[in-house]
Amino acid sequence: MTSININKFAEALKDPKDSYACKQDKVHSLISKCIDIFTKNDQRLIIFIDELDRCKPSFAVKLLEQIKHYFLIENVTFVISTNIEELSKTICKFYGINFKGNKYLTRFFDLSLRLSKIDSNTYYSSLASHNQSYIFENYKRDVINFFNMSMRSIGRYVINNELIDYSKFKNDFYVWDSATSGICSNIEWLIISFIIGLRTTNKELEYSLIHGNELKIFTEFVLSSETFWGIFRFDNKQNKMKELCDIDKEKRFGDCKEKIIKVIYDKCFVNQINENEGLNEAGEFWHEIKNQINKSLYL
Known part of the structure; x- marks a missing residue:
């Protein structure tokens, strides 16, 4: 498999001359390159994100807003394991107590499965x-x-x-x-x-x-x-x-x-x-x- 040097990419992001938009373009470029590599020959790339409800509200919102740009790529699937009620509360902490966190989350999840309670x-x-x-x-x-x-x-x-x-x-x-x-x-x-x-x-x-x-x-x-x-x-x-x-x-x-x-x-x-x-x-x-x-x- 072709490798990607993450360290060189990280150094490139530190360039003080780059604007925020430029850095964002570099990030998306790297991610697109990774996806192309992992989805060769019609292979599917499955990305797991666990315990998002335990993250800081600002980080959880930022992550969701970033990954939504890749939801429509055909061979990429995101699996997010989370306590949906707690994640909704996390979203409300970021946007305000009257914000409808559950409705906001429907923008990101096409299919929701609830695990049965463990014995x-x-x-x-x-x-x-x-x-x-x-x-x-x-x-x-x-x-x-x-x-x-x-x-x-x-x-x-x-x-x-x-x-x-x-x-x-x-x-x-x-x-x-x-x-x-x-x-x-x-x-x-x-x-x-x-x-x-x-x-x-x-x-x-x-x-x-x-x-x-x-x-x-x-x-x-x-x-x-x-x-x-x-x-x-x-x-x-x-x-x-x-x-x-x-x-x-x-x-x-x-x-x-x-x-x-x-x-x-x-x-x-x-x-x-x-x-x-x-x-x-x-x-x-x-x-x-x-x-x-x-x-x-x-x-």
Whole structure:
């Protein structure tokens, strides 16, 4: 294929003697030359422009106005991937709030195709390594759904989870019964997956949460987590959870959810545990969870 020296062309554009119109002619001349090369033998040149809605309003408008000169060339197709609603708002920021951005954009797009909304669980499954407990994977899906993560956010969430050293999840389960050890693991997985979700979507909220100032969003998430409440299908785990949270065993478990969440949050992020004091079973339980969270997330 014949090559074009872009550097020489760029230097030519710097000539101070050239008028704006002259420079524009040079640009169009180069582009026309490129198109001729790429469309030899009836080949089609497809030019992709991605995320135009994320550009500065002045740049987005200028780009659209420039490329429209090439729309009628037979073997050239432009494919613009964009959030059309956001691009319309971008146009309005340039021309004024009362400007009809959507109508303006119809000048440029002959055919518009809308992509269907992704299934977040399917997309997550295509990225995740699947080398963790299926229950922990379910907690991560709960987080993705709670934050209604975009594809980009799901990708970052997967990467942030890969940075966690899961080999540090080593509880002294031999000192507890199966109900206690199971609850312990699930609270750790619940909290760690949620903190990583905040780290992915809103670092300020993450900082606020671990310093004891975000009970509200923590409560909303835990209440929405089917995975967490699913472990309390049996009476023995319900009674153990009420015991660990110092809740009257006679109370109906479904009525204790917000109280349980507040105890979890306070024990992990608000209250200080004095290791020098003697700890009962509940004290050791919360101390173990707090240590595991700190070690896993380097808080």
